[in-house]
Amino acid sequence: xxxxxxxxxxxxxxxxxxxxxxxxxxxxxxxxxxxxxxxxxxxxxxxxxxxxxxxxxxxxxxxxxxxxxxxxxxxxxxxxxxxxxxxxxxxxxxxxxxxxxxxxxxxxxxxxxxxxxxxxxxxxxxxxxxxxxxxxxxxxxxxxxxxxxxxxxxxxxxxxxxxxxxxxxxxxxxxxxxxxxxxxxxxxxxxxxxxxxxxxxxxxxxxxxxxxxxxxxxxxxxxxxxxxxxxxxxxxxxxxxxxxxxxxxxxxxxxxxxxxxxxxxxxxxxxxxxxxxxxxxxxxxxxxxxxxxxxxxxxxxxxxxxxxxxxxxxxxxxxxxxxx
Amino acid sequence: xxxxxxxxxxxxxxxxxxxxxxxxxxxxxxxxxxxxxxxxxxxxxxxxxxxxxxxxxxxxxxxxxxxxxxxxxxxxxxxxxxxxxxxxxxxxxxxxxxxxxxxxxxxxxxxxxxxxxxxxxxxxxxxxxxxxxxxxxxxxxxxxxxxxxxxxxxxxxxxxxxxxxxxxxxxxxxxxxxxxxxxxxxxxxxxxxxxxxxxxxxxxxxxxxxxxxxxxxxxxxxxxxxxxxxxxxxxxxxxxxxxxxxxxxxxxxxxxxxxxxxxxxxxxxxxxxxxxxxxxxxxxxxxxxxxxxxxxxxxxxxxxxxxxxxxxxxxxxxxxxxxxxxxxxx
Numbered sequence: 001x002x003x004x005x006x007x008x009x010x011x012x013x014x015x016x017x018x019x020x021x022x023x024x025x026x027x028x029x030x031x032x033x034x035x036x037x038x039x040x041x042x043x044x045x046x047x048x049x050x051x052x053x054x055x056x057x058x059x060x061x062x063x064x065x066x067x068x069x070x071x072x073x074x075x076x077x078x079x080x081x082x083x084x085x086x087x088x089x090x091x092x093x094x095x096x097x098x099x100x101x102x103x104x105x106x107x108x109x110x111x112x113x114x115x116x117x118x119x120x121x122x123x124x125x126x127x128x129x130x131x132x133x134x135x136x137x138x139x140x141x142x143x144x145x146x147x148x149x150x151x152x153x154x155x156x157x158x159x160x161x162x163x164x165x166x167x168x169x170x171x172x173x174x175x176x177x178x179x180x181x182x183x184x185x186x187x188x189x190x191x192x193x194x195x196x197x198x199x200x201x202x203x204x205x206x207x208x209x210x211x212x213x214x215x216x217x218x219x220x221x222x223x224x225x226x227x228x229x230x231x232x233x234x235x236x237x238x239x240x241x242x243x244x245x246x247x248x249x250x251x252x253x254x255x256x257x258x259x260x261x262x263x264x265x266x267x268x269x270x271x272x273x274x275x276x277x278x279x280x281x282x283x284x285x286x287x288x289x290x291x292x293x294x295x296x297x298x299x300x301x302x303x304x305x306x307x308x309x310x311x312x313x314x315x316x317x318x319x320x321x322x323x324x
Numbered sequence: 325x326x327x328x329x330x331x332x333x334x335x336x337x338x339x340x341x342x343x344x345x346x347x348x349x350x351x352x353x354x355x356x357x358x359x360x361x362x363x364x365x366x367x368x369x370x371x372x373x374x375x376x377x378x379x380x381x382x383x384x385x386x387x388x389x390x391x392x393x394x395x396x397x398x399x400x401x402x403x404x405x406x407x408x409x410x411x412x413x414x415x416x417x418x419x420x421x422x423x424x425x426x427x428x429x430x431x432x433x434x435x436x437x438x439x440x441x442x443x444x445x446x447x448x449x450x451x452x453x454x455x456x457x458x459x460x461x462x463x464x465x466x467x468x469x470x471x472x473x474x475x476x477x478x479x480x481x482x483x484x485x486x487x488x489x490x491x492x493x494x495x496x497x498x499x500x501x502x503x504x505x506x507x508x509x510x511x512x513x514x515x516x517x518x519x520x521x522x523x524x525x526x527x528x529x530x531x532x533x534x535x536x537x538x539x540x541x542x543x544x545x546x547x548x549x550x551x552x553x554x555x556x557x558x559x560x561x562x563x564x565x566x567x568x569x570x571x572x573x574x575x576x577x578x579x580x581x582x583x584x585x586x587x588x589x590x591x592x593x594x595x596x597x598x599x600x601x602x603x604x605x606x607x608x609x610x611x612x613x614x615x616x617x618x619x620x621x622x623x624x625x626x627x628x629x630x631x632x633x634x635x636x637x638x639x640x641x642x643x644x645x646x647x648x649x650x651x652x653x654x
Contacts, residue, residue, distance in 0.1 A: 041517060155605045186583065186587060188371075190586040214516075214590055215589065218589060218590050242592055253516060254590070256517060258549050260545070260572065263548060267524055268520065269517065270517040271521075273487050273518055
């Protein structure tokens with residue numbers, strides 16, 4: 001069962017330098033109770049995709065076309081009043097920078113309570129109890145005391161866990177996490193990821209997890225979508241993707257991993273750099289950097305092709321042929 | 325030997341009130357001993373706030389240490405020993421010998437200077453070339469050396485991507501043929517697919533120009549890849565140091581072990597973060613704990629750890645750890 005169904009989503013921006021096709025014809029579904037990772041480098045459109053789902057983009061300058069369905073309700077073009085009911089309550093979101101996601105002038109507890117009281121008509125004391133319980137669950141020591149403290153008194157890791165607690169106290173069906181651990185140190189990242197996985201197991205919340213770190217993907221995700229230059233180029237189960245990557249871009253990313261055995265040796269790399277959003281190349285957007293480039297790649301955009309094991313790839317190498 | 329530091333301390337005062345009285349200190353470095361040898365890469369690894377950047381800046385003399393002693397061995401076999409500031413006489417030469425690459429390629433290049441200006445400036449300051457034509461040739465050579473085109477010299481930094489800017493920083497750093505380059509997280513602001521390009525370039529320069537690096541990073545795997553020796557830091561102190569193979573294969577300090585376990589494995593079949601049982605967060609460097617800096621989070625904590633700072637104890641040849649677990653009779 002899919003809980004979010006995105007079909008042919010195009011999010012473009014009108015800018016002085018031209019139309020930026022940040023997300024260009026992206027389709028995917030989020031299934032019940034799964035963790036879906038969207039992985040890609042800066043400018044690939046992964047954040048804009050989830051911001052479109054959350055209705056966080058101002059239109060104009062953003063132009064959103066296509067369809068985003070949350071349980072049969074169309075989110076594209078939904079009136080704001082109706083959106084308020086879904087945002088936070090049904091779909092929660094965690095941002096990259098915990099320090100800037102909180103308002104420095106209010107205590108963390110007040111901010112959490114405000115979010116919860118938007119959606120529930122419970123008494124203040126019940127809400128307070130509920131939030132302190134959630135703080136406790138994500139491993140905040142002395143949760144009762146911390147409730148009345150301000151964001152600057154917390155460390156980044158603690159704030160990010162509070163953000164998770166705040167979001168989950170509304171008991172959403174979907175959680176969107178946009179690079180939630182990128183700003184954190186590795187040991188703290190490990191703690192936050194463990195908290196997220198444990199809570200997901202317990203509540204069954206479906207998660208869209210956005211990251212550029214394939215290590216984090218391997219730790220957390222059930223399924224993975226790889227994005228490049230506004231397109232989803234590959235979709236697969238996590239194990240399948242790491243064992244058997246198909247798209248040259250995914251292969252390049254996986255190959256660039258540092259291996260202990262190869263200490264000091266030249267690393268495999270993807271040549272060139274990520275194209276800027278208003279100058280995406282024609283044809284396959286990866287072709288200027290691709291080691292397997294063919295003539296057709298320069299002129300025609302490849303369409304997604306379904307291979308074995310639910311593996312989907314947009315690359316001319318696999319057109320017609322099942323296995324490489 | 326290029327540079328050696330003994331008991332380096334760096335405290336930053338915290339000023340408060342209208343008279344800016346000193347209300348305390350951020351203890352960024354606490355009695356750090358280190359040395360860098362010729363043609364090696366010393367990797368310095370640790371989490372944010374561990375003092376690795378401060379140490380890099382002490383070496384380049386962007387910061388003067390609060391106490392301790394630095395010893396610089398010049399190529400002319402002269403030895404300069406100084407405690408705070410490099411004596412003025414040797415400073416200009418010192419600056420020429422020791423260069424730095426910064427983490428953020430977007431703020432470390434002046435947006436109003438062309439790439440040519442950026443590369444010309446160090447050459448002019450140190451009066452390397454009398455003949456402008458020769459100088460321009462050298463700038464062209466520098467650009468080609470880091471994999472950029474010669475005509476980029478007339479462009480401005482904003483026209484380049486992060487990876488290209490980091491190449492420009494590198495060209496600027498090698499312009500004066502330094503002996504040591506302090507690399508402060510040179511790849512962490514870059515996209516994954518571009519990081520390996522810069523790592524390869526650094527390795528290539530090291531091999532071909534006999535460069536020495538003081539390589540700062542939070543990424544253990546990267547530090548292992550680059551370095552002959554590794555220093556693991558935590559809260560301003562060195563926790564473990566040694567040959568990078570020994571440190572990786574025979575990890576001694578409980579902190580290094582946790583750090584290693586916390587790196588996500590790129591294999592969905594063996595999710596290993598579940599095994600990380602670290603509680604709490606690093607304490608504040610304003611008020612560090614008594615004894616071992618890691619005692620508040622360590623699973624092997626003993627009474628002595630809470631009272632006495634462990635010295636660096638030899639575990640095997642070229643491998644030391646600052647932990648009471650390795651002291652016999654404790």
